[in-house]
Amino acid sequence: MADAKTGLVLGYDGVHPFSKVALKDRDSVQDLLRTLLDPLEPFFSPLKSRVRMPGATAVRFDQTASEVEGICRPLWGLACLLAGGGEYHGTQWWVDGIRAGTDPESPEFWGYPRDNDQRMVEMCPLGYALAVAPVIWGSLTERERGNVESWLGNSINEKNMPNTNWLWFRVFANLGLKKQGGKFSQERLDADIEHLNTFYRGDGWSNDGPEGIHQMDYYSSSFAIHFLQLLYAKLAGEDEPARAEEFKKRAQLAALDLVHYYDKEGRSIPFGRSVGYRFAMVSFWGALAYADIELPPPLTWGMVKGIVMRHLRWWQTQHNMWSSSGTLTIGYSYPNMYMAENYNSPGSPYWACLAFICLAVPADHPFWTSEEEDPWPVIPQVKALKQPGHIMSNLGGHCMLLSSGQACSYPMKGTHAKYGCFAYSSAYAYSVPPGLFTLEQYALASQLGLSDDGGEYWKTRRLSQSSLETRNNTPVLVSLWSPFPDVHIKTYLLPPTPAAPNWHLRVHHIAAAGREVMTADGAFAICNERTPDGRYLDLYDAAKGEGTQPRLIGNYDLSTPEAWAAGRDGAFAVSKGAVGIRALEGEAGGRTATLVNADPNSNLVESRTTIPTLQGRVGKGESVWYVSAIYAKPSGEGVERTSYLDGWERVPEIPGWLVEEMKGK
Structure with missing residues (x-):
């Protein structure tokens, strides 16, 4: 000093x-x-x-x-x-x-x-x-x-x-x-x-x-x-x-x-x-x-x-x-x-x-x-919190909250990211927009964005009517929100389960009554730096336990075929743990998977990040169901790098009650 x-x-x-x-x-x-x-x-x-x-x-x-x-x-x-x-x-x-x-x-x-x-x-x-x-x-x-x-x-x-x-x-x-x-x-x-x-x-x-x-x-x-x-x-x-x-x-x-x-x-x-x-x-x-x-x-x-x-x-x-x-x-x-x-x-x-x-x-x-102790062996692994409208989870190696969509009393900078995200994690912090032009700047981590101008400007959940419900003894968050006056969305948030501890489900019913919209459903943001030299992640290498799938391409290059995968196959990134997203609605939603190379300094913890994202399109007058499964397994003490993707192929099932609701909509 x-x-x-x-x-x-x-x-x-x-x-x-x-x-x-x-x-x-x-x-x-x-x-x-x-x-x-x-x-x-x-x-x-x-x-x-x-x-x-x-x-x-x-x-x-x-x-x-x-x-x-x-x-x-x-x-x-x-x-x-x-x-x-x-x-x-x-x-x-x-x-x-x-x-x-x-x-x-x-x-x-x-x-x-x-x-x-x-x-x-x-x-x-x-x-x-x-x-x-x-x-x-x-x-x-x-x-x-x-x-x-x-x-x-x-x-x-x-x-x-x-x-x-x-x-x-x-x-x-x-x-x-x-x-x-x-x-x-x-x-x-x-x-x-x-x-x-x-x-x-x-x-x-x-x-x-x-x-x-x-x-x-x-x-x-x-x-x-x-x-x-x-x-x-x-x-x-x-x-x-x-x-x-x-x-x-x-x-x-x-x-x-x-x-x-x-x-x-x-x-x-x-x-x-x-x-x-x-x-x-x-x-x-x-x-x-x-x-x-x-x-x-x-x-x-x-x-x-x-x-x-x-x-x-x-x-x-x-x-x-x-x-x-x-x-x-x-x-x-x-x-x-x-x-x-x-x-x-x-x-x-x-x-x-x-x-x-x-x-x-x-x-x-x-x-x-007293000697330091860990509360996790004795408190519930999943708990619904009535007043804040949160479902809390400590499964999968991190603490996570699913959010009903609170809102600050005034539209502060990045308020949709600070309160309107679907999930917040202790391991993967939320991201804020460093600009307002294209997905790279919006950095839609744990958010669903919609664009009616071909992908330049995006709107997300900020204000919503939400309820904390119980289905088959499982807490579920349901929110109603409208990014545009004539586009109405009902979102269900389902917490991880002991059978699928690294996954949570995010289900959207989108009714685009008055306009065509593009959609972008983002997973958590994760560090976009490879271990040897800090350069951006390469295509996933299982031997190294690092990389992305599909390939991470530079900003704004949307026409490269190898940067895209089928929605059902999903997209993931592996660095400090692994995050990813898959479309469980199959081909019905018509979505594809990619990696969004978020603008630097958008995330609170990692200055360089990428966001696995599902993208789609809903035509004017159409109504669709999206079922997104979001994967997260953080790094941590005793977690082997080779185990980061252990749960990626064990995709959770859509609960029967939700299947019935989707049929009846």
Whole structure:
């Protein structure tokens, strides 16, 4: 590591200190956090109130707010460290920064928030830090405390906020002041919590918004709602036992669902927006321990600890997520602006520090004293989750969710990919479109696209009417959607079975009443790099256990015969495991199989990918059934390369009930 004036610089083949920490206990997780905080030092402003992260990208809010993110989001980690009795040599940077940032006479004043201001979000970690780290409030003079009260309490209590999880941020602004005896509004705090309770839908789940919105992603759990409910239960439980008990009860119910989102390798399932917050996906589990939750059977503290520790270790293997200065970048496994939201500033990724809530858990808690365990032997292999509208599976070497087709409340960039895909996998992340011209740019992984202009522009599922049903004791997701006003689709999603653990079924009935459409049904995206030299995959070679079938041809070359196969034969790609797709409707659908060479940087984890795809055409006035079988067998510990395609020839059967429904349509 370079000195403080130059910061941490990662050169050719450089490895971040984050990846060098041997994670085994509480002390090592403290060290892991310090490797995130240390590289920030050169980017503090002279009075320490702002952190200007590397990268000059703009967001929908002003530059000052972006730099307030830069100082406040890492405060999640520092506050958790201090709350658990840990130490950090740079703690005074944050104390000085809060002092200058809340002083209206300071040249580095943060500015009072306007309605719906990003500053309100950053008040949440500051409120929590005040509540659990007395060194901050104790270091301030009476005048400086008044400035904090004015900026943190009065200003936010007078402003409008989005009708979403944001309301929790105002709760914590008031709670932090309350815990230190500062001026706050109990009336506003109570009103916000009562309104947030209207988001509750049952079974432990809250929606990220009011009626009419179906959005239950990581904001409903680890990023905001459940996480903050648990922190509130811990901090306010003595004064409000009934409210705290309700939040704990919700967490117990949700835990039995959320455990299905994390696999044996430590990966979580990327789903929804803001996944650039990375290891914040696991913060719910540390918050369970922090709030002293009694775990619902069959979960144990060893299982909870295992989920957290394996998750952090997996992120330690993602060496490309850092800037050359050692700071987190916008992206997921590597820097990627295509998947970023319009609110992702260079400082935004440090919401990941929520994961370090486990450091606020005492060393003698069973979270820390238990041996790591794996939950998969004792929880269901397939489970339907009523509230989010998901069918979860841990068959076939990865965790996967089949999605009913949620939707963000506004049409954000790539929203159809973040919420509308049919399947999301812990092993094969979703892809976002880096452009809007041809299949290569749309990168339709786990999506059905339709084009009415010969293949230039494509439309996919974004809004749908969906239901979670049961057929022959098996959960099935059914959704109705219309990519065009006169093209109507009914989609069935069927999970893997023990007999065919690497397959799931995707069945579409397409009624193209008013126009002719081309169709493209994509499997998962997989790494498109061969092992010896990183060049694109060749034709499949069984001896090497790598390649594609049919042959992968360069972008936009659609006329080469060897790039196509019959739909029944399908298409597959083998690199880091294997993915593929086959048409089970036979020749009736008239589809053919090929490999789409997706544009680079479209996928969250792999920067170069290919997508096995079935393509077809539905004439104006026609009605057809498509039955797609999607194959996935990831690489992993103990999985031999020669076994990646072991299940490819064991194609699942179409269930009898579905055959009958297809006949009756």
